[in-house]
Amino acid sequence: MNETQTGLCADRVGVDIDGLTIVDDVSLSVPGGEVLGLIGPNGAGKTTLVRVLAGVAVPSRGSVTVGGAPITRFRPAERARRLAYVPQDTAMDFDFTARDVVLMGRHAHVGRFEPLRPVDHRITDDALAEAGADRLAEQLVTTLSGGERQLVQLAKALAQRTAVLVLDEPVAALDLRHQLHVLQVLRRQAARGLAVVAVLHDLEQAARFCDRLALMDAGRLVTTGPPAQVLTEQTLAEIYGVRAIVDDDVTTGSLRITALDVDDLAVPQHRK
Numbered sequence: 243m244n245e246t247q248t249g250l251c252a253d254r255v256g257v258d259i260d261g262l263t264i265v266d267d268v269s270l271s272v273p274g275g276e277v278l279g280l281i282g283p284n285g286a287g288k289t290t291l292v293r294v295l296a297g298v299a300v301p302s303r304g305s306v307t308v309g310g311a312p313i314t315r316f317r318p319a320e321r322a323r324r325l326a327y328v329p330q331d332t333a334m335d336f337d338f339t340a341r342d343v344v345l346m347g348r349h350a351h352v353g354r355f356e357p358l359r360p361v362d363h364r365i366t367d368d369a370l371a372e373a374g375a376d377r378l379a380e381q382l383v384t385t386l387s388g389g390e391r392q393l394v395q396l397a398k399a400l401a402q403r404t405a406v407l408v409l410d411e412p413v414a415a416l417d418l419r420h421q422l423h424v425l426q427v428l429r430r431q432a433a434r435g436l437a438v439v440a441v442l443h444d445l446e447q448a449a450r451f452c453d454r455l456a457l458m459d460a461g462r463l464v465t466t467g468p469p470a471q472v473l474t475e476q477t478l479a480e481i482y483g484v485r486a487i488v489d490d491d492v493t494t495g496s497l498r499i500t501a502l503d504v505d506d507l508a509v510p511q512h513r514k
């Protein structure tokens with residue numbers, strides 16, 4: 243494996259839980275500079291896969307590499323210097339301020355018993371501002387709303403200054419303005435050379451803000467490609483069980499998806 247390569251790779255990843263195969267033979271590669279959107283119906287296996295991609299869960303089969311090196315090779319602090327992960331569940335039950343939490347993102351860069359440096363405080367301030375969470379800095383995280391917690395976790399991930407960002411539904415709890423803001427942050431990170439993987443449910447947003455989409459269903463990767471190739475009327479019927487019209491949105495220059503009806507006949511047996 244070439245250790246100089248950037249980005250994140252999964253090679254034939256499989257996850258079994260209690261004898262059930264939850265993720266089955268998934269291979270994908272996200273180079274630096276790209277935002278990959280991971281999409282698929284509820285229960286498709288997206289969270290299970292991204293936990294493996296982020297190195298917080300161990301696959302039953304296959305492997306994941308970051309910058310060409312196996313993720314299992316890294317101790318947690320070393321992994322946190324290379325890859326930042328924003329989980330779906332952002333609940334925090336300790337009495338730290340938002341700023342303390344974001345500062346934790348810097349601990350991977352300083353020795354265990356060394357004090358944080360001025361540069362760590364500066365990067366923390368920048369990350370809070372970039373995530374749109376600077377006004378929350380001094381608030382206790384136990385008192386934050388769900389959307390505010392999501393912004394703080396994003397700020398912590400940005401403060402890690404990694405080459406890879408993995409985010410599980412990063413806009414799920416956010417209002418429209420903050421959704422757009424965060425998706426633009428992800429694009430900016432990719433423009434700076436990061437490899438970004440984000441689980442997204444809003445397919446129009448996924449089409450507009452991602453370079454490529456990876457569509458999962460029943461644990462398998464159905465297809466990977468440019469949004470217009472993945473999000474077809476046929477795919478929406480076959481994988482989501484939705485009758486929809488897909489056309490060009492002249493305003494955004496991306497896809498417009500008009501969901502018309504639930505198409506029960508199209509839903510495969512395993513999801514009925």
Ligand SMILES: Nc1ncnc2c1ncn2[C@@H]1O[C@H](COP(=O)(O)OP(=O)(O)OP(=O)(O)O)[C@@H](O)[C@H]1O
Pocket residue numbers: 259260264282283284285286287288289290291
């Ligand atoms: N620990 C577990 N034990 C049993 N089943 C599990 C476990 N973890 C996940 N699953 C099952 O695996 C499937 C995939 O779950 P996962 O959370 O990865 O899906 P997802 O695509 O992220 O779904 P969603 O879009 O609803 O968040 C689901 O059917 C879920 O019930």
